[in-house]
Amino acid sequence: MPENGESSTAALSLTSSTVDEIxxxxxxxxxxxxxxEQFADYLSLAGADLVLDLAxxxxxxxxxxGLIVHQWQTSLASGSRFALVGVEYSKSKVMWITGxxxxxxxxxxxxxxxxxxG
Numbered sequence: 001m002p003e004n005g006e007s008s009t010a011a012l013s014l015t016s017s018t019v020d021e022i023x024x025x026x027x028x029x030x031x032x033x034x035x036x037e038q039f040a041d042y043l044s045l046a047g048a049d050l051v052l053d054l055a056x057x058x059x060x061x062x063x064x065x066g067l068i069v070h071q072w073q074t075s076l077a078s079g080s081r082f083a084l085v086g087v088e089y090s091k092s093k094v095m096w097i098t099g100x101x102x103x104x105x106x107x108x109x110x111x112x113x114x115x116x117x118g
Contacts, residue, residue, distance in 0.1 A: 011035050013056075014042045020118055022081060023047040024110065028056030031064030040067055048080040051113050055086025065094050072104060083113035 012029040023046045031039060043050075050071065054060075068084070075082035083105045087095065095101040107113040 012038055014039070016042075016046070018047075019051075019110070019114060021047075022049040022051055022114065022118070024051045024053060026053040026056065030059045031057055032059060032061040033063055036063045036067065039064060043067060043071055046071075048075070048078060049117075050075065050081070051083045051085060051110065051117075053085050053110060054092065055088070057086075057088070057091050060092045060094055062094050062098070065092075065098065065100065068104070069100065081117040083107055083117050085110050085113045 012027070012031070012035040014028075015026045017024050017026075025042065025046055027039075029035065052068065052071075072082050074080075085107050086109075087101070087106050089096060089101075092101075095104065095106075105113075105117070107116060
């Protein structure tokens with residue numbers, strides 16, 4: 001994935017950077033059926049070590065959560081580092097409804113995530 005790579009549509013903007021050899025993907029907009037393919041394609045280009053910054057997410061559905069869980073499980077299986085930051089209940093309720101908010105590695109800030117997984 002190119003440093004500071006960008007991809008966007010009206011509903012979703014994805015940007016990436018690298019911090020301490022960990023890819024940080026900033027997600028802005030809607031994560032649902034209409035943006036699932038764009039999100040999946042972007043994640044497929046991400047490095048093995050990944051932090052997803054979801055602070056800019058305005059809505060997330062179960063399909064997007066499924067992609068995130070798949071990425072997390074792939075990271076666990078390969079011994080890679082993975083974290084989520086900026087997750088807000090009001091915009092990502094599906095994480096709490098499914099109980100995954102208690103299982104996924106969620107941190108308040110990017111610094112917290114990097115300290116925990118770095």
